[in-house]
Amino acid sequence: MLFLECFGNLILPFICSCIIYGIFRDCLSLRNSRAVRVFFFIVLFILSYPVVLPGETTATLGIFVFLYLSVLLFFTDRFIVKTAVVLILYPVWMSFYYLDYNAGYIVWVYVFGRDMPVFWENAMIAFLAAFKIPFLIFIHRLVGKWLKPDEMNLPWNVWAMISIVSLASFFGIITLIFQVDEPGTYIIWPACIACILTNMGICYICSFIARSVRISMEADIMRTQQSYYADLKRERNEIYALRHDMKNHLSIIQSLVKHDEKKQTEEYLSGLLREFSSSLKRFCENETVNALLNAKYRTASEKNIECDFMVELPGDPGIDIVRLCAVIANTLDNAIEGSCRIEDSGRRKVTVKGRYTDSSFSYFIENNISAEPAGSEGDFKTTKKDTKLHGYGMGIIRDMVSAMNGTAEIKCDDSRFSVTVFIPVKSQESVYDL
Known part of the structure; x- marks a missing residue:
């Protein structure tokens, strides 16, 4: 009993x-x-x-x-x-x-x-x-x-x-x-x-x-990476072709120098350097994020938007890379969208900064705007017609950051719009369990 x-x-x-x-x-x-x-x-x-x-x-x-x-x-x-x-x-x-x-x-x-x-x-x-x-x-x-x-x-x-x-x-x-x-x-x-x-x-x-x-x-990230590697292959083939023709280029330069054609020599060298220069850039060590930044950089450049990207991120950052790419991609989409509404192309600029430490990753993006976006309490939404296929509203971006136990701060004034994200890095230290 x-x-x-x-x-x-x-x-x-x-x-x-x-x-x-x-x-x-x-x-x-x-x-x-x-x-x-x-x-x-x-x-x-x-x-x-x-x-x-x-x-x-x-x-x-x-x-x-x-x-x-x-x-x-x-x-x-x-x-x-x-x-x-x-x-x-x-x-x-x-x-x-x-x-x-x-x-x-x-x-x-x-x-x-x-x-x-x-x-x-x-x-x-x-x-x-x-x-x-x-x-x-x-x-x-x-x-x-x-x-x-x-x-x-x-x-x-x-x-x-x-x-x-x-x-x-x-x-x-x-x-x-x-x-x-x-x-x-x-x-x-x-x-x-x-x-x-x-x-x-x-x-x-x-x-x-x-x-x-x-x-x-993940499919969006894979498509971005495939596009990035296709561009790498194309540029590699172009460089191989230029190297194959290097003897001809050197002969032309030698002839111009011999005839003291200084101006034509400089123009020819400048054109040759442009052909050798790569349109792909190395923004960070993480290949996935680097491919994403290159894709967005190319999109922004096509729309006459000045870009300033400085990101520190290792290959294995201890962060959910799928969610991180979603946050970066959608904030960049929103920044490019906002910049395109500026009539003066000289004011179109997007700045991205990322800093990585052993305990956290901070991400900052800022772009000039033509006017304050429509929204309330920081929940700014895309103005694109097809919201399902394009950028997320800032509310969902907040949710993605929150899912990584991070925080997102949004600021906006008459000329600039910025988003600051702070994400903790997964610690390898053990935690107390009952």
């Missing part, structure tokens, strides 16, 4: 708390503090064993509010992401706990006629409660696979829609639990199962959308 009570009141809640703690750690970024982690685990231990009773929702809603406030306080992710994760996970947790508890209640009422020895009653409760462990482990594996924070690069409006759908599922099951009466408490079991399947389906959809977004960004 004592063992059953200890198992049901201490051991089982502790195991469930550990699993739920792992679920939230897999979905969100917990603050890097041992005290915060211990306190959050204590909160989960207190909340880990809610008894969801038919016709009673006060405790269920109270636990939801307390859990939601704890997640908002202890995790560093965006507000909308934390909201969506809680609204996805808590209804799953609550629905299964109702099924588990109500199954025991049905056995107690219909099999034993409400007359069951205390020992066997405690044994049945412990047996049914033990099913929470494999269920939570199963949810942990699915969530860890589908809601990886490093891959959840979704815009704000997508997270908002996910939150609304999950909230509808939550209020739907809460309403049914509140309205169901004895003895037919089992009639809402299908609704509980549907709630679990719906929210797990939402997790899968999140993963599918995130993978699609990332594949699209």
Whole structure:
């Protein structure tokens, strides 16, 4: 008897708390503090064993509010992401706990006629409660696979829609639990199962959308690299051809010098140097970013935009290179777009600076503008007709930076527009884990 009570009141809640703690750690970024982690685990231990009773929702809603406030306080992710994760996970947790508890209640009422020895009653409760462990482990594996924070690069409006759908599922099951009466408490079991399947389906959809977004960004980078290497091959062939004709060029120069044609000699040498000079530049050591900068530099040059690029970035920077390229590409697209609206081509200028240290990468881009862009609170959007195929609004760029645990600052006045991005470099040092 004592063992059953200890198992049901201490051991089982502790195991469930550990699993739920792992679920939230897999979905969100917990603050890097041992005290915060211990306190959050204590909160989960207190909340880990809610008894969801038919016709009673006060405790269920109270636990939801307390859990939601704890997640908002202890995790560093965006507000909308934390909201969506809680609204996805808590209804799953609550629905299964109702099924588990109500199954025991049905056995107690219909099999034993409400007359069951205390020992066997405690044994049945412990047996049914033990099913929470494999269920939570199963949810942990699915969530860890589908809601990886490093891959959840979704815009704000997508997270908002996910939150609304999950909230509808939550209020739907809460309403049914509140309205169901004895003895037919089992009639809402299908609704509980549907709630679990719906929210797990939402997790899968999140993963599918995130993978699609990332594949699209990787494809853009690959196309940029292919274009860069094609230009390298073309220029290499041109240089080989020039070297093959070097004897003829030297003979012409020798003839011009012999006849003291100084001006013609200088013009001929200048033209020859222009042919030898490469249009491809080495902006940084990272090949992917360098290819991207060359592509944008060429685009800007074709539109008579002066470019000043100075970027320090090694080959392996410890940063998500796909997201970094997306940020650089879209800020450059927006800068080129803004510069093209300036009628005076002499004022068209884009400046890019990047500085890399062992702990962070800072990125700065500035361009002249004709007038202050339309927008509110720094959320400036592209004016291109096809926003799906061209640059992102600054709001989504903020989301990309935030996904790398970085910050973005936007400034704008009557003549200049600038974006400053700060991204921490992944540390190889170990972190405290419970």
